[in-house]
Amino acid sequence: MTSRSPLAPDWLALPADANDLSPIVWPLGVERDSDGIVSIGGVLATDLASQFGTPLYVVDEQHVRLRARQALEAFTAEFARVGTSAKVYYAGKAFLSTAVARWVSDEGLGVDVCSGGELAVALAAGVDPARIGMHGNNKSLAEIDAAVAAGVGTIVLDSEIEIGRVAEAAARHGRVQAVRLRVNSGVHAHTHDFLATAHEDQKFGLPLEAAATVVADIRSRPTLTFLGLHCHIGSQIFGADGFAESAARLLEVQAQLLQAGPVPELNLGGGFGIAYTTADDPTPISELAARIADIVAAECERLGIPLPVVAFEPGRSIIGGAGVTLYEVGTIKDVSVAVPGMSSDPSAADATTAVRRYVSVDGGMSDNARPALYGADYSVRIAGRASDADPTLVRIAGKHCESGDIVVYADYLPGDVAPGDLLAVPATGAYCWSLASNYNHVGRPPVVAVSDGEARVIVRGESIEDLLRRDTGADHDQAAGRNTTGAS
Structure with a gap:
């Protein structure tokens, strides 16, 4: 038997059988x-x-459908247990096609998109616009207009500038647009620096301490309705501690916002991790749902505020x-x-x-x-x-x-x-x-x-021909292997 290579990373064990297909990392089928x-x-x-x-x-396909069902069932059951409800959106940025959008929609999930292209794919798949959420730190005017015109259920505001832009688009289309406000909770999930998105020095969202002023502006716009705060603490996260801490910080602000008006929802984002190697140990979605439900319920009781509807946006954990x-x-x-x-x-x-x-x-x-x-x-x-x-x-x-x-x-x-x-x-x-x-x-x-x-x-x-077709200087006849010059 070959000994373990000294070049192998510490986490990589020498397998007893190099043909083994560990169910930890391989699809169910x-x-x-x-x-x-x-x-x-x-x-x-x-x-x-x-x-x-x-x-x-x-x-x-069956793996995707099962993971979508499991996520919806886990969050629905655990938040019902503590006295509220949950929404689950599939984060299309992980991988989106019309087929995948249909699979997750069939299983009861909404779809989270973050560009005009992703929105177009979800709509082409027949996803109910009311079950689509629109993200993005720099949505173009055209993307905002398309989202409002399509009737998307929520638009996540990522900056103060977007308040006026979404309000104006809603006015043009004669709609009252539901919006969330993305904030940074200050929780830096234990993950790669490039994947951690809730610390302060980054492009997404607004500081948590700015929420009250910004929400007041949102509430002053007759064509907008404020659903609640949104936060995404990172990606490929194991364990619930980061989500629990982020929820506690957000609910502190939610209690303040409730003094001036309703805050029916709280969106805690996604980022649940999966196993890429046998050394990975992702937390089962049922355990995550139970822990997060418990902390939300406990914090709301401590603060004396009603339980909101809590939303999540898993992507990798569904499709990865x-x-x-x-x-x-x-x-x-x-x-x-x-x-x-x-x-x-x-x-x-x-x-x-x-x-x-x-x-x-x-x-x-x-x-x-x-x-x-x-x-x-x-x-x-x-x-x-x-x-x-x-x-x-x-x-x-x-x-x-x-x-x-x-x-x-x-x-x-x-x-x-x-x-x-x-x-x-x-x-x-x-x-x-x-x-x-x-x-x-x-x-x-x-x-x-x-x-x-x-x-x-x-x-x-x-194909190579597809790539050449986009190149305006290519001779497409020659690219397809046809000689049009008569030369031998």
Whole structure:
């Protein structure tokens, strides 16, 4: 048996079986068949790759639907227990298509959007506008107008400037628009600095101490109605402590606001984490709902104020674990690396090196920017076969011209991983397609939904011809492989 690599991060355990598919990180509908081939939603990964190519985003529809139901049921039950109700919106920024919008809407969730494009997708999916919330720190006048005209249920005001803009749009359309005010509670969730969004020095929202003055302005506008405060403390958060503290601070201000008028709702945002590796331990949604309901009820009782309707905006926790990205291995190289903490001078007495195996695939940071942006960790398995070869530490690299183009920083694969192998990376449902790019003129992969043994494309991929079609200087006949000049 191979020993643990000294290059492996502390959290990464040497697996007893490098073919294992831990239910912590893989979608509910994933299994490995008797031939060793991984199936997702009843469809073989090899068939998916053969039919749709690689890289390929695969989304387990039933996983999404179940997570949406679980979130709604948990928050509804726990807040009913303490004497109020809850609303749950799906945060479309995680990944939004008309199919996904329909799935979550079918399961009873509203949809949270933060751009004109996301709003258009939700409306095209047939989502009831009254169940749409509109976010954004710099909504254009056109986006505000489109949201008001469509009849969205709520618009989250992110700055004082937006008060007048939304009020004027509502007047033009003869509506009274319900709004929330985004504030910063000062709670900095334990997460990556780039993902923590409630500390004061950032672009989102207003300081909590400004709420009373700003809400008074909102209430003075006849075309606006104030629903309540909104706060989002970060993303990929484990545990309920940050939400509990943020809720307590917001309710203190809510008590003050109630002296001048109604505050029927409180929106505590989203950011619930998922497992990307077996070392992650996300808090079950049922436990989060119970803890947050208890703290809201206790604080309202302490303050002597009525319980508001409490709203949430999960995204990653609904869609993240449902996604798997398939890649094909292209090249493999072993690199000798100095062991951390030991001398890198090969002539030194304490010189120690180890081998890191770089496995390069046909995608990379253009289809998953999170490792490059945040240093995010992922897991990987061979999907087209099983192997009894000893585990070997690997780093899955992309094909782009960046040294930071890494898909998986560290995991163990069977030592016989080879060019042509099909690899699967789980937990890619959130913020992978959404952040995808055309870096190095690589087309974005298609998104395929799987359910009950059936697969269908829900977002078409991009070909080189698609990319050239956008380039106004390209000869599209030649781009399509046709010679129009007569030259040989």
